[in-house]
Amino acid sequence: MNTTEAILRYAEGLPEGAPVAAKALLHLGERASIDQALSRLVKRGALIRAGRGVYTRPVVSRFGKRAPSPEKFVEQLSAHTGEAVAPSGAAAANMLGLTTQNPAVTVYLTSGRSRSLSLGRQKIELRHAPAWLLQRPLERSGQAVRALAWMGREHAPETARRLGAALNAKEKQELLSMRSRVPGWMAKEISVLAV
DSSP: OOHHHHHHHHHHTSOTTOEEEGGGGGGGSOHHHHHHHHHHHHHHTSSEEEETTEEEOOEEETTEEEOOOHHHHHHHHHHHHOOOEEEOHHHHHHHTTSOOOOOSSEEEEESSOOEEEEETTEEEEEEEOOGGGGSSTTSHHHHHHHHHHHHOGGGHHHHHHHHHHHSOHHHHHHHHHTGGGSOHHHHHHHHGGGO
16 A cells, blocks of 8 residues: 555545644654655545645535534644644634634644644634633633623623523532632633622
8 A cells, every 4th residue: 555545545434624734654664664655645635735734635425525523623633732722712702603704814822832724615724812712612601701701891790690691500609619720801701690
């Protein structure tokens, strides 16, 4: 079996959206031959180049090929790299019903380095963020922290009031438990939920 077919077989065994990193394929050959094989697979449409040294397999359906969803790709990338990754504050505010704005570019916050990726026409930005913004990355209480930060200090009282109506009792308790790890102005507004 040649390097190209070995890479394709490896990629086919991965879940949807899983990254295929050139560095993770070195057991299949020398780096130069890996890079050439990856390039051939992209030209054939068997892989999508998401960024420098990072590829993913397209999803094949009865309607043809498409890129994996950004959510699945970022989730798999997080599992692969060990980075904490969470939707941006704007996305969190939208998910919680605090705004109707839909961001044009899909932005995620990460504990890793900032970088841009693309899945076909879909652009994804990963922006480095402090640890307090990455708490509970997939839970509504964590989204509340990111949304509150994104809405800003000026809108914090109104945002906290609206969060109080949007979160259930368990989510409010989770949010209250995060007060010690957020900026003071935010902790003050979150504390209102305890009353």
